[in-house]
Amino acid sequence: MVLHPLVFLLLGIGTFILIYAILALSLNLQQGYTGLPNFGLIGFYGIGAYATASMIVQGINPIIGIILGMIIATVFGIAITLPAIRIREIYFAIITIAAVEIIRIIIRNEKAIGGEYPQLGIFNIPLLFGLDYEMHKIVSFLLLMLVVICIYLILQFIIYSMPFGRVLKAIREDEDAVKALGKDPVRYKLIAFSIGAIIASFAGSMWILTQRAITPDGIMPLWTFMIWIMVLLGGMGNNKGVIMGAIVITGIQQIVHELKFYIPTELLDNNQIISLTWTSIGILIVVVLIFLPQGVIKEPKICGNDVEKTIKNVNRGIKGWIRLLLRG
């Protein structure tokens, strides 16, 4: 089978977008809903990616790698947040950024984790299910689509239909008030952070399975900021919004990246084109923050109708459940 080059290109951009969408959804749960500014998100992604990659390289089933990544990410997440979770937001952000830099530096220098040449990363991961290259691209895209939809629906369910999600938003608004109402914010924050860490680690695993290589530079703090920009642009506290943010930002990046084949080098060389990407994203985020401080799509307000619908739909059997899951 020979795919049209444009389809091939779009599939490639699509997989990038979907992986970033997973990461943006994860950050949205932590920062957008719970108010935990995780500036180390990419580290959790790195844990998932490297755990999966090293399992595959050693010939072990990648599913074990995926699960291992999730477990390590959760344990690591709890280990750094437990001492940090009681302190104010900005300090929490600093601790997360420092902690994942430690991970990156270890990975960069440790052969046991980072492969034979840790500076270069792990590559030569086999194609999915032994498919050929083109089929691999198509299957990757569809698989990621499925993953993003599932994660989106799970997160929407937590926020809309579970009292748990409501308390997360309340913690973001005022932690003392939550304490005075008999809920332990630390517990809620730990669970929310862990779910976010698991999702981010899963994004890393999916990256390995679909893109088949990881380098230590792929987990630079820069990428965390990219995801922050997606969340800020799309709208904090809105899962649809952050997916849109991922589409816009990754779209701009990839399209400008493609432009380099069409722009003569005398006019703009490669480095200038990459700088152009960053400049355009920078301008975009400044414009958004000035004119739409809450992002393009605002956080939805949950009213009496929504609660009544939840209560009604539960007693309507499977039809009601589907309605509950597909809401929002």
Place this chain on the structure above:
Amino acid sequence: MDTLITKRLSKNFGGIKAVDEVSITVKKKTITALIGPNGSGKTTLFNLISGFYEPDNGKVLFLNKDITNLNSHQIANQGLVRTFQIVKIFRNLSVLENMLVAPKRDYGDSFIKTITNFKKSIKEEKEAYDYTNDLLNLLELSHLKDEYAGNLSGGQLKLLSLGLALMRDPEILLLDEPVAGVNPTLANKIFDILINCRDNFNKTFFIIEHNMDVVLDFSDLIYVMNRGKIIAEGPPKEIFSNRGVIDAYLGVD
């Protein structure tokens, strides 16, 4: 019966004795008021009782149980709920959602239990929702149900924070200036609600308040604090003729 007792409760901030060996008793089914000049340690005492500060010395007994070393959320779960002087609510949530955050839930409070017993958790949600509607009617906030809490006026915010506390169906409610900055009609209405709760639902209230008219009209017992110490206690009439109280708080005329 005594609902709340503090025994020689003390708290120092640096060299300042914010609360100095305070022993008080709040009896069940009463509205007990705590008055005193600004900076006399009233709010600090509330923070000590509700677990937001750790006392340096002394004990807090609630329903004959020692709650001195419990966390604030554990204390709230025992049935001692407080409100804050500067209203603390969830501004970017609707009024309804604010109310639904509050109740104690057997299933909904736990992530795992909600998933494994989703139907039961929704049954809880329905009960909470019905209760919320009743309470919002009582507080005359039902027309603002779907409004962002941050858009409410000052008086409405006071009502909402009282509503949040009542959602927990507490044994005793510690209210920090529930009618500060509220017009007299609304202030009377708030206290009517408190009296209704006291008489019909056996609730107990411990209130910090500067508005002497309502304190005089509605409280059963008054404690007066000055410089971290309790300087007088008694029924309203006695307190307002007490020389020490007049000097410290009401002013000499």
